[in-house]
Amino acid sequence: MDWQKGERSRNVEVDRGGGFRFGGGRGLGLGGLIILAILGWVFFRDPTALLDPGGPTNPPAPIGEPAQVDPQQRDFVSAILGSTEKTWGDLFAANGRAYVEPRLDLFSGGVSTACGMASTAVGPFYCPGDQKVYLDLSFFQELQDRFHAAGDFARAYVIAHEVGHHVQNLLGVFDRVRQAREQGVPMEGAEGLSVRQELQADCLAGVWANRSEQRLHWLQEGDVEEALNAASRIGDDTLQRETRGTVVPDSFTHGTSAQRVKWFKAGLESGQVSRCDTFSGEI
Structure with missing residues (x-):
């Protein structure tokens, strides 16, 4: 992927720290448990993944250390985010709307x-409350080492997926999901x-991939396969089979590997948001 062709975003920021570790010898209490439950729903992750895996003798420690960001990695993130801004800015404008650009926070720990x-x-995530994408760049190494999904376009797909959540937020999808959940x-x-x-966020990432390629012609041989492999490697069934040895569909939160590939391809091949209706019929 010739990512250097991408438009640079001005919305990438490096977090300067200030967070605190969960767990570590202190009981969370009711308030802490409520926060974890909320995070589990917002991030669609197992909230217990936020807990410190250390034993009870480990004291609480700050985890919001200033992020040490490699300049090239920051430039890569800026190029991908900038290309999403151009893609979604054009698409929103074509429909008579203004695209509100999200910020992307690079943090550590x-x-x-x-x-x-x-x-x-929790991995990369989007917070609708502040309209920010959050990314610890160490995830890219985990993507390669743990998920066996290497390559620049695989990394770009991760960013585009989280930006897809921002697009959903602007389109009111988050609100409709919340209302349906309450019902x-x-x-x-x-x-x-x-x-x-x-x-749907996978499909919207595919729409970005299609539109950005039409404009920049930056994909190279094997790039599409990288993104499809990344989508496949992080399906619920694949992850559960690797970590638990069994697959429990009732606990799915992100979709199977086949579904994630299917919907990313739907956006990639069409370039049309209208092809991303995952809320009607079978998925």
Whole structure:
């Protein structure tokens, strides 16, 4: 991927720290448990992943250390984010709307957000409360080492997926999902709202990939396969099989590997937001 062609964003910021580690010898209490439950819903992650894995003898420690960011990695993130701004700015303008650009916060270890405290364990995420994408760059190494999904376009897909959540927020999807949840529609499960929302973000990432390629001609041989491999490697069924040895569809939050590939390809091949309706019918 010739990512150097991308427009640079002015919305990348480096977090200067200030968060605190969950757990570590102190009971969370009711308030802490409520915060974890909220984070689990907002980030669509297992909230226990936010807990310090250390034993009870480990004292609480700050995790919001100033992020040490490699200049080239920051430039890469800026180029990808900038290309999403151009893509979505044009698409929103074509429909008579202004695109509000999200900010992207590069943090290390842990970070304080409008959605609460979060640690690196939750992975990259989007917080609708402050309209920010949060990314610990160490995830890119984990993407390569743990998920076996290397390559620049695989990394770009991760960023574009989180920006897809921002697009959903601007379009009112988050509000509609929240209303449906309050009416008793289940969040988790193979047909749950969480899976449908995540698959739509995959599709929107595909729309970005299509539109940015038309404009920049920056994809190279093997790039599409990198992104499809990344989508496949982080499917619920694949992750559960690797970590638990069994697959439990009732606990799905992001969709199967096949679904994630399917919906990313739907956006990639069409370049049309209208092809990203994951809330109607089968997924």
